[in-house]
Amino acid sequence: xxxxxPYLKREEKISxxxxxxxxxxxxxxxxxxAAFAAFELFDRETQGLIKDCKAVAIQGTTLFVRxxxxxxRHELMYSKKRILDRIQQSxxxxxxxxxxxxxxxxxxxxxx
Numbered sequence: 001x002x003x004x005x006p007y008l009k010r011e012e013k014i015s016x017x018x019x020x021x022x023x024x025x026x027x028x029x030x031x032x033x034a035a036f037a038a039f040e041l042f043d044r045e046t047q048g049l050i051k052d053c054k055a056v057a058i059q060g061t062t063l064f065v066r067x068x069x070x071x072x073r074h075e076l077m078y079s080k081k082r083i084l085d086r087i088q089q090s091x092x093x094x095x096x097x098x099x100x101x102x103x104x105x106x107x108x109x110x111x112x
Contacts, residue, residue: 038063038096041087050076053101061097063087066104073101 042055
């Protein structure tokens with residue numbers, strides 16, 4: 001038995017299948033499994049193409065990718081349409097409509 005709302009009385013318990021509870025919780029969190037599959041799809045599509053680039057975030061329908069250098073970003077820009085098409089084809093939807101490439105901050109955390 002799982003309590004979801006803190007204002008329920010102690011004796012009131014919610015009884016539902018685990019899948020239904022998880023789907024409800026993920027819905028409340030606005031978690032879209034298809035969109036997050038884009039991380040794995042991106043890694044699969046760029047495997048061997050660029051080393052050390054990582055899909056790090058999704059905002060709306062944009063996938064954000066961190067790349068180690070401007071050269072890598074430039075190279076990925078040429079492959080962007082192909083990568084995006086393959087992600088959309090695999091997801092079967094328009095969950096991801098754009099990819100933004102950001103340079104990795106190598107000085108993060110260093111004291112100057």
